[in-house]
Amino acid sequence: MFITGDLPIVAEKQLKKAGFTVKINRNQKQLTKAELISGAKNADAVISLLSNKIDMEVIDCLSKCRVIANYAVGYNNIDLEYARKKNIIVTNTPDVLTDATADIAMGLILAVTRRFYESEKLVRDKKFVGWQPKLLLGSSLQNKTLGIIGAGRIGYATALRAKAFGMKIIYFSRSRNEDFDEKLNAKKVSLPKLMNAADVISLHLPLNERTKNIVNSKMLDLMKSSSVLINTARGEVLNEIHLIKLLKKKKIFGAGFDVYQNEPEINHELLKLENVYLLPHIGSATIEARNQMAEIAAQNVINVLNGKKPITPV
C-alpha cells in the first residue's frame, strides 16, 4: 500500500493493525508524476492527496491497484471514468471536513467585510494613533444577502453560520435543496440573479466539466460594487484573471481565497491587492477533521482489500 503524503499517524496504525505493509512518502514536497508512479506502481491500494494528479498515464501504471482512497472530499485530481474502466474503486472523505471548511468560509467572509488584514497591518506598522470614527469602516452582515453557489453539505454549513450573523440566504444549485428552503428560508435562484443580488458570494461547488469556469467573466461582471466573493471550493470554478481585474479596479469590495486556479502557484497580482485574503488551502485543516479523514481513507482501503464495500465510494 502506498500513501502519497505524510498523513496523521492514525491511518498508518489502522492499516498496519489490519495486516498491511505501508509505504509512505514522508517528504513534505509534492511528488512529481514519476515519483508518484514509482511509489504506487506495485501497490494494491493508494491513499492519494488532492495535489496528486492521477490521470490515465498514472492509472495505466497501477498494475495491482484495487482502490484509490483520496484524502479529500473533492476528487477532481483523479480520472474517475478511467479508474472505473480499469476496475479501480475511488473513494473520498466526505462529511468529516464539512464544519472545518464552512468555518474557513465564514472566517474569510468576516475577514474581508471587516478588513482584518488592513486593520492588523495598521497596528503592526505602528500607525494606530487612537480610536477614530471613520477608521477602517467595513460592512455589516446583518440583513445582507449571502449567495451560496453549490448547495451541498459545505454550502449548507456555511449558510447556517451566516444565518446566525443575521444574513438572508439565496442559493444556486442544479436541484432544489429542502434544507435550504425549509430550515434556512432560502430561495433558489438562477446564477446571474445570485451574482447580481448577493452582498457576499461563497463558492461550494465540486470541480467537474459542468462547473469548470461556471463563474465566468460575464457572471463576475454582474456583481455589485459593494460585494465580496469567497472561494473555498476549487480555483478552476471561476475566472480568476477576470476577478483580479475587478478587484484592481475596485469594482467589487474584496475577496477571500483558500484555493487557486494554478495551485500552488498564486497569481502575483493577487499578492499586491489589499482587501484580498489568501489562505493556503486550509479548509479542512483542523486536527479533528484531518484525523477523521485519515481514518476514513484507511478504512476504505481495508474494506476494499478485504473484499468488502468501501464506506465512502465516489
Ligand code: DGY
Ligand atoms: C477537499 O477535501 O476537497 C478540500 O479541498 C480539502 O481542504
